[in-house]
Amino acid sequence: MHDELPFLEVSELARRLRRRELSPVEVTRALLERIDSVDQALHSYAHVTRDLALAQARVAEAEIARGLWRGPLHGVPVALKDLFWTKGIPTTAGMTIHADFRPTEDATVVRRLTEAGAVLLGKLKLTEGAVGEHHPAIEPPLNPWDANAWPGASSSGSGVAVAAGLCFAAMGSDTGGSIRFPSAANGVTGLKPSWGRVSRHGVFALSEILDCMGPLARCVADTATVLAAIAGPDALDPTARHELVPDYPASMTEGVRGLRIAVDPALLAGTDPLTASAIEAALKVFASLGVDIKPKRLAGFDEAVRAWWPLCSAGAALAHKQTFSSRAAEYGPSLRRVVEHGRALGAVDVMAALVARERFRATVAVFFDDVDLLILPVQAFAGPSLRQMQEFAAAPDWREHMLRFVAPFALTGQPALVLPGGATPAGLPIGFQLVAMPMQEPLLLRAGYAFQAETPWHRQRPPPTTKPASGDPRSHVR
Secondary structure, three states, X not given: OOOOHHHXXXXXXXXXXXXXXXXXXXXXXXXXXXXXXXXXXXXXXXXXXXXXXXXXXXXXXXXXXXXXXXXXXXXXXXXXXXXXXXXXXXXOOOOHHHOOOOOOOOOHHHHHHHHOOOEEEEEEOOOHHHOOOOOOOOOOOOOOOOOOEOOOOOOHHHHHHHHOOXXXXXXXEEOOOOOHHHHHHHOOEEEEOOOOXXXXXXEOOOOOOOOEEEEEEOOHHHHHHHHHHHEOOEOOEOOOOOOOXXXXXXXXXXXXXXXXXXEOHHHXXXXXXHXXXXXXXXXXXXXXXXXXXXXXXXXXXXXXXXXXXXXXXXXXXXXXXXXXXXXXXXXXXXXXXHHHHHHHOOHHHHHHHHHHHHHHHHHXXXXXXXXXXXXXXXXXXXXXXXXXXXHHHOOOOHHHHHOOOOHHHHHOOOOEEEEEEEEOOOOOEEEEXXXXXXXXXXXXXXXXXXXXXXXXXXXXXXXXXXXXOOOOOOOOOO
């Protein structure tokens, strides 16, 4: 297999497939062989759907040969975080109690990807229930840049698989950073859409009022392609937004001159020098493209994180209402703590969090009156090791610090785009995020596409091999 193939962007792969320079079956076999070889060390896949992938690839190949072209995902191998229902295929949500669960239908996202002609390679590992740590009985994914580095959570398998060339795009979910953390940690592009932009039907819930489904991929163009396929209203999910789906791939090329990006210097002051430098370098790129950079203060982050926590844990208690009472002993310690916390909350606690959310939403709406986007870190420190994350998670105030830049925009339902923007001296990726107002994904894609046209970071590849760390590497925070 040519070394270039697993790292092609979807647009280039689609061009070659449509011209029949490559065949879907050839590409799928190559990816399956790479999974067999590379994923023995990385452990990103929970279940490889080999027979299904080859069958779908054969159908795509026959359709393309007949001139039937479904679009840019036709014949493209992708993978799913293992909380999206797949008919007849194990779907576990990272939980041992669901090891034998085989849904009787596909999630709406899965159905739409199939209708677009995508090829399903398999299901990717996640932290148990999409929160906290991997279940102790499940071997966690390892960061392909360095096995001792944190791979992010909870869509860790999705970030690892995309970065390592084990799929061309992956679906993840984000309730409080779970697309954004692994995107930054693994050096890939990740999009948390607006709440309701993508259907949640057929997806294991963490907290239904916060959960968002979105893509992780090599570049902005690939995330736009996937989002165009999966977004839109859904009769099976009444919370899915009914606005028409824009032409995301077309909108991203409209240019950025005149866009206004806000930056809060106080937020940068709270990060390590590497993270702050990466954002400052990104701002210089945007300024050179004609973007107006506006220093501006946005208050209320800590209060927003504190409001996010009871809404997440109460949502988890609801999501696990049918299984926790009788099977709590089979839960891992992290998810058990979250569900127990949610079950212990009172109505006043939840109402206080909802009121705080509305106050923060109002603050954010005023903030965005005269700006289009906000640039900020994903986390306050670059390239943390597994050991550092374990020590960090033991601190009493870890949640406010770790989730400070991600949970607030899960609370408000705003879209966020993570872009690779630098590297540590050890070569680990540094990512940053852009945030827009709800349903303004086109603005994010425009800015991200322009940035990646001027920078090389999204084209960097991890080293060809990785050696597992000693001990028991686990992801210890969401």
